[in-house]
Amino acid sequence: MKRLPFVAVVLAIAGLMPLILCACGIVFFSSGVPIPNLMMAFVSYCAVSLAFFGAVHWGLALEPAPVIVTSSADRTDITRLVLGVVPAFVGWVAAYTAFAWMPVAGVAILAVAVPLLALLERQSWRMGALPTGYMGLRWIVTAVTECCLLVVLVARLF
Template structure:
């Protein structure tokens, strides 16, 4: 597998800025700030992020077939395709729940989904199905994202 390009690492880390900015806005700004709108922006970006991580697996499943086909390649591609769709669906459910019920419910769904997806990806990484360096970057992104989600969740619930 190819290594991650440097620009991919930089852009992935820059992708954490909306989480950090929204979380800071939700937690630290005075009550005059329209928090529900900021919460919806936060949940919406979380849904987009989940869809993006799913798209990584969708893209890997659609890569041209290798010259040497190993056993289990079809099963791996089915898992990749499922991982390409399920995170986007969960993100959509989080956004719908945030809009239709309460934004904090969407945050809670994302707080469960983000680390769960990372744990599933770790299994794929152990099998050699992900590029080298991917999980290191993924754990950083997961840790920062999860910290933002949990801080916002605690700030809104307590």
């Protein structure tokens, strides 16, 4: 398995900026008028990020087969494909819930889904199915994302 390129680290950290800016705007902006649009931007970006994390697994499942095939290779590919699709679906449910019903409900769905996916990825990492350095970066991105989600939840509920 290849090492994680440095540019991936830089881009992952830079990718957190829209999330942080939206969260700060939701928490610190005093007028109630633009908040619904900002909440939708926040939920949409989190949903897209969740789908992107799933896409990592989809890409790994579709990479060329290794020279040495183990007995669990088919099961690993099926797990990767499931991890590739389910986060996108959950992100869509969160975005639709936020749009059709209540933005805070979409944030709550994402606040559960983001760390849950990271825990599932940790299991894949332990089996050697993810590149070196991926989980370190993933934990940083997950921690920042989860902090933003929880801060927005607390700010909107209380």
